Amino acid sequence: MHLSHIFPYNRDLSFDIPAMSLRTSALLSLSIAAVLSFPLAQAHGAPASKATTAVASTFNPDSVPVSTRPLPAFPYLDWPEKLQERERRGKTEDFDRAWFVAGNARHAAEGRVSRRSYYLSHAGLSQLAAVRNYEQALKELGAVRIDTVKPYSKDFPAEDAPERNRFIQKEFGIYGKSADYSTWLLRTPEKRIWFGLTVTSQQVRLTTLEEKPMERSIALTKADEMKAALDKQGFIALYINFDTDKAALRDDGKPAVDEIARLLKNNPGLKIAVEGHTDNSGDAKRNKALSEQRAATIVTALKGAGIEAARLKSAGFGADKPIADNRTEDGRARNRRVELVKL
Structure with a gap:
């Protein structure tokens, strides 16, 4: 499956990587732009995908290998090519908290956050096509899938079922079991970058968080x-x-x-x-x-x-x-x- 028609290479980004053609992989304008010619992602939920999934009952983010691949600018993944600007919904905050599924538990991270969403029909994508494209793009950035439980599973931790439902609706945008959710973690020598992806039959919702400390703006009260x-x-x-x-x-x-x-x-x-x-x-x-x-x-x-x-x-x-x-x-x-x- 060639992806340049969906997420074309961003020509504003230039990397000198011997023997690897970013322009050939051409995935990025999702500043999906760090494509290094890797195999297509396995089907979501297929057994083969477990080879790239970090599995742990108590997830340790440092268990994910460090990637030294060059990265595009935050938020790393761009919008699909066919998506018109008026059809894009997004917001970036310099410091906030976002929730992800890490291993078999929920995990909160803090830092710079981008939240984006759009309708699949506006992008000319099916649910499966969106899942496949993001899986490949995230792998080629160097990210590793780390969730081992579905947010709507009875095994997902919460005080009770209604509370769990409210939580996953608010934090993950999931309102039914047909939604495809995944968490991906990218570790570089300097930082950790989290990606929470929800793809329903109608919409895509992507949360990207780059961990960083809060810049203090309030002085100590004496x-x-x-x-x-x-x-x-x-x-x-x-x-x-x-x-x-x-x-x-x-x-x-x-x-x-x-x-x-x-x-x-x-x-x-x-x-x-x-x-x-x-x-x-x-x-x-x-x-x-x-x-x-x-x-x-x-x-x-x-x-x-x-x-x-x-x-x-x-x-x-x-x-x-x-x-x-x-x-x-x-x-x-x-x-x-x-x-x-x-x-």
């Missing part, structure tokens, strides 16, 4: 500023860093906790509640539990710094108390917070 806010309004929102979907305090979050401890030591009569909040991405029950765990982590750290337990309480509210619009990147970032509340 102890005296915390005290002024607590005296004035009874609470203050702080932005303390945790790894995605984890409750362990990161090293770059410790200075904020140190300032909270200094606040309490300078004001021995002050008692506070530490309240955790999340955005609305992902599973609601998991978000609430995570917010509780993160608040408890901070309280534990404060106790370790010599603050009496009787002066501290912790609680978590998940996404139930947003202070900004969860439909925007900035709003979600503001909602992922810890609040100190004066008791």
Whole structure:
């Protein structure tokens, strides 16, 4: 199957690769542009495809081999040639979270995110043709397929079936078992790049995430500023860093906790509640539990710094108390917070 008529080579990209013709493979304008003349992908779900699938009950992203192939610009895969600009739906955010299926579990990654979708009929593609094209393009970029369970399978982890259904509809765009979903991971010496692909009988939805740390734009709040806010309004929102979907305090979050401890030591009569909040991405029950765990982590750290337990309480509210619009990147970032509340 020759793919240049669907995803033509992007002539703006030039690579000097001896003995390999990108122009011959011609896959990319999907800046599907790193085509290095590999075999066609096996049929989706066929046994042969398992040879390139990383299988693990607890998936380790570092188990995927590092690729040194040259890459086109983010988001690496372009639109199909026949798709008119007015028929393209896409959005890129410099920093956000996206969910993928890694091994047999869901995995959240953070970084630069591109989300794109379009109707197959507008691109002149069948469901199978879209799946085959993306499989080949992703393999030729150097990506490896890493999902080992279908999101709509009863084995896919969730608190209960309705919660699972809401999660996969929101995060993966899957509304029925006819949808074809796959997660692909590309590791380079510098970064990890995730691709979540959903192809239904009508639409394609592609999420591409390039892992990177958040560029901090909010300065550390000092102890005296915390005290002024607590005296004035009874609470203050702080932005303390945790790894995605984890409750362990990161090293770059410790200075904020140190300032909270200094606040309490300078004001021995002050008692506070530490309240955790999340955005609305992902599973609601998991978000609430995570917010509780993160608040408890901070309280534990404060106790370790010599603050009496009787002066501290912790609680978590998940996404139930947003202070900004969860439909925007900035709003979600503001909602992922810890609040100190004066008791």
